[in-house]
Amino acid sequence: MAWSAIDELRPAFEATRGLLLPFDLRRWLALAVIAFFVSGASGGNPGVSTTAGDTPRDESPVAEPPPPIDGPIAIPEINLGWIILAIGIAAAIGLVLLFFGAVMEFVFVRVVTDRDVRLRTHTRENVSNGATLLLFRIALVLGIAILIIVPAVVSLFLLSPLFLGLLAILFVPILIAVAIGIWLVHRFTVDFVVPVMLLEDRGILEAWGAFWPALKEEWKQYGVYALVRLGLGVVAGFVAGIGFVAIGLVLAVPFGIVAVVLYLVFETALGLLSIAIGALAVIALSYVLSVLIAGITLVQAPIQTYLRYYSLFVLGSITPPFDVVRSLRSTETDQTDAG
Incomplete structure (x- = not known):
């Protein structure tokens, strides 16, 4: 019995190579934007906190004993309004990123099937x-959270500590099963249901309804795909880690040289320590952003493109009515035979 999850590894690679080569900067940057969202990549702005004291270098500051405290210690007032505002802003930003991540799942399918990088x-x-x-993902997470949290809270208030410990031990396999189920639902939704939505212009529940009979009929094929896809995800994470480290080491040389030169100029030659520290902070931030952009463009974009092609080729191989890469499949086969 032929396994599509194995047979489609090479065709997916050929399709990826056909999209990425010859090198086109606009295409690679567009794929990098998509990869940033669909892979869950995020970059933080590192904060650099520095203080410059006025203590002479040849004198040691003498600590004076604190004055005696009379009366209760004053507790600084906490402004709950600012805290709620900060949480709201963070939640809004996260929701926007999640929304664009969901949109990019569909954009990615369009880009790799049409080989057209018109992102807007x-x-x-x-x-x-x-x-x-996005709503489907939120509903899935909330449903699983209710399924797990509610019994746990009820058990915490109604059961004895000993029985609660035994229940926790029994609950671990359930949690593992739930985690696997969540991963499978999410993986199959992104890899198979999203293309069905685009192909047949259906909603997500209707697309699941159309895909479900094929999943039940070919459950062994899709099961093998899940195992292979899990392995590819592990390998992809390992390769991406090596790629980011390599890019970081390469970029560390020019950024390090610039940092040393600026520090020597501002601190050693001019004695402007605060300006030197500010310049180093700007260089450090620029370095982190450069590594992130280069890593996503040169590492994550090819990896995510291959994984997306792989899922589409497997879907079309197992269930031909949902083959959205039929034209690419014949093209890549002809090019391989010609080569």
Whole structure:
């Protein structure tokens, strides 16, 4: 019995090579933007906290004993309004990122199947699809959270500590099973249901309904895909880690040289320590952003492109009515035979 999850490894690679080569900067940057969202990559702005004291270098500061405290210690007032505002802003930013991540799942399918990197056009066309996928993801997470948290809270208040410990031990396999189920639902939704939504212009539940009979009929094929896809994810993470480290080491040389030169100029030659520290902070931030951008463009974009092609080729191989890469499949086969 032929396993599509094995047979489609090479065709997916050939399709990826056909999209990425010859090198086109606009295409690679567009794929990098998509990869940033669909892979869950995020970059933080590192904060650099520095203080410059006025203590002479040849004198040691003498600590004076604190004055005696009379009366109760004053506790600084906590402004709950600012805390709520900060939480709200963070939640809004996270929700926006999640929304664009959902939209980019559909944009990615369009880009790799049409080999057209018009991000704005594809994004506008898939706003409603992205909103639907985001709501599905939120509902999935909330459903699982209720399924786990409610019994745990009830058990915590009603059961004895000993029985609660035994229940926790029994609950671990359930948690593992739930985690696997969540991963499978999410993986199959992104890899198979999203293309069905685009191919047949269906909502997410309707697309699941259309895909479900094929999943039940070919459950062994899709089961093997899940195992292979899990392995590919591990390998992809390992390769991405090596790629980011390599890019970081390469970029560390020029950024390090610039940092040393600026420090020597501002601190050693001019005695401007605060300006030197500020310049180093700017260089450090620029270095982190450069590593992030280069890593996503040169590492994550090819990896995510291959994984997306792989899922589409497997879907078309197992269930031909949902083959969205049929034209690419014949093209890549002809090029391979010609080579």
